[in-house]
Amino acid sequence: MSGLSRRDLGAFAGALVFASPGLAGASNGGRTHDVEIHRFAYRPAVLTVAPGDSVQWLNRDPAPHTATDRTGHWDTGEIGHREVGIVTFSSPGRHRYFCAYHPHMTAEVIVAEPRHGAAAHHIEPTRRNGPWA
Amino acid sequence: MNTKLTILSACLALSVATPAISGEAMNDLEIAHTAYTAGGIDIRYAHLALGISETPEVREFAETMIRDHSAVNDAAVALIEKLDVTPQDNEMSRALAQGAAAKRGELASLDGHAFDCAYATNELAYHQLVNQTVEETFIPAVTVPELEALLSDALVTFKAHEGHAEHMVAALGCES
Numbered sequence: 001m002s003g004l005s006r007r008d009l010g011a012f013a014g015a016l017v018f019a020s021p022g023l024a025g026a027s028n029g030g031r032t033h034d035v036e037i038h039r040f041a042y043r044p045a046v047l048t049v050a051p052g053d054s055v056q057w058l059n060r061d062p063a064p065h066t067a068t069d070r071t072g073h074w075d076t077g078e079i080g081h082r083e084v085g086i087v088t089f090s091s092p093g094r095h096r097y098f099c100a101y102h103p104h105m106t107a108e109v110i111v112a113e114p115r116h117g118a119a120a121h122h123i124e125p126t127r128r129n130g131p132w133a
Numbered sequence: 134m135n136t137k138l139t140i141l142s143a144c145l146a147l148s149v150a151t152p153a154i155s156g157e158a159m160n161d162l163e164i165a166h167t168a169y170t171a172g173g174i175d176i177r178y179a180h181l182a183l184g185i186s187e188t189p190e191v192r193e194f195a196e197t198m199i200r201d202h203s204a205v206n207d208a209a210v211a212l213i214e215k216l217d218v219t220p221q222d223n224e225m226s227r228a229l230a231q232g233a234a235a236k237r238g239e240l241a242s243l244d245g246h247a248f249d250c251a252y253a254t255n256e257l258a259y260h261q262l263v264n265q266t267v268e269e270t271f272i273p274a275v276t277v278p279e280l281e282a283l284l285s286d287a288l289v290t291f292k293a294h295e296g297h298a299e300h301m302v303a304a305l306g307c308e309s
Contacts, residue, residue, distance in 0.1 A: 039289040062208040062283070063201040063290045081204060101197050102293055 030088065032056050035107070037065050037079070040099075042107035050112055054088040066100040067107075075100070159223060161280055164271045166220035167229065168284060169209050171263050172202040174233040175256075175294075181240055182252050191249050194256070194301055198294065205287045212279055250307035257302055260295040264288060 030052035036043045038060040049055060057067045059079040067076045067085055074095075076085025089095065089111045099105035159167070179195035179202075186192055213220060236255060243251050267288045275281045 039286065040293050061290065062205045062286055064204055081208065101200060102297075104293070104296065 030054060032086070034058055035067070037061060037067075037099075037105075040065075040102060040105055042067070042105060045107045046110065047108070048110040048112055049089060051090050051092060052088070053111075054086055055109055057085045059083055059085075064101065065105065067097050068100040070096045070098060158274060159225065159270075160221070161275050161277050162218060162221035163223040163225070164275055164284075165209060165213065165218075165280060166222055167226045168267065168271065168287065169206055169220060170226040170229055171266075172206045172209075172287075174229060175259065176202045176206075177233065177237065178240070178252065178256065178259075181237055182248075185241070185244060185248050186252065188249050188305075190301055190304060191252060194253075194297060197297070198256075201290050201294065205283075205290055208283055208286075212283055216277070216279070246305070249305050250302070253298060253302045253305055254307055257295065257298040260291055260298055264291050264295055267291065 030050065032054045033047055033049050033056065035047055035055055035057045037057055040061065040063075042057075047055060055067075057065075057076055057079055059065055059081060062081050064078045064080045066078055067087070069075060074087050076087060078101075079085040089109060092111045092113045095109040095111065097107060097109065175198050179198035182191055182195035183199075186195070240248060240251055240255070267284055272281060272284050272288070275284065
């Protein structure tokens with residue numbers, strides 16, 4: 001990640017890791033997409049992903065933020081400076097979200113429909129947080 | 134008008150007592166000290182609000198102030214430690230601290246809606262003053278790029294706070 005070194009992670013290693021049993025290290029086969037939180041904005045503001053993909057929020061601000069689903073189905077929890085929050089999306093749909101601490105910050109994740117003929121599985125969004133890797 | 138005179142005059146409007154003005158420009162270490170002091174002042178206002186206000190919006194705002202200003206100040210400390218320097222006390226820091234002590238006394242004598250409005254309007258005015266100072270005086274004056282970057286990021290945070298305070302003042306129906 002430009003402007004950051006993995007060395008910076010040292011002080012944050014192990015901090016705020018919300019791995020749930022069975023999820024840590026699990027591979028869902030999907031891609032991981034980055035959303036940068038910088039200067040109180042999510043970039044990109046609209047992100048389209050495929051079912052099974054994960055979104056990784058990377059906080060470059062000194063202030064902590066969250067990515068919180070407006071319907072309450074998922075929440076990264078607090079993401080501190082140079083920390084990440086990760087949510088895996090398996091169901092198609094539009095997920096408008098905001099920062100619970102700074103509600104004027106809004107963005108959206110669009111989970112695209114699977115290709116015709118592919119089975120759609122509903123799996124609750126999963127969350128993994130930790131230091132910026 | 135000399136910018137420093139303008140800032141200190143604004144401090145007067147916020148019940149901040151001002152000592153004699155030296156007229157000298159602030160250096161990086163003085164700017165770092167004052168920026169940190171300003172953040173600490175707002176954290177103390179927020180703790181006072183959490184001790185007095187029972188209004189959810191005011192309490193949420195106060196919690197955000199504690200969270201955000203603590204994070205910015207932590208980043209400032211990390212930078213200071215990295216640069217191995219010591220921030221320098223100065224008359225602006227002292228003026229801010231002195232005025233804040235007086236303001237806390239005023240706020241502590243209030244309760245209910247009167248406190249909420251006094252806190253909200255003070256937060257708006259305080260952030261307006263701090264943001265003007267950071268944007269027009271501190272950032273143009275700093276010589277260390279990392280300090281400039283930190284102040285620029287902090288300014289974005291403080292401007293978000295200013296907007297939040299403005300919304301809070303309106304939502305509370307405070308008289309202007």
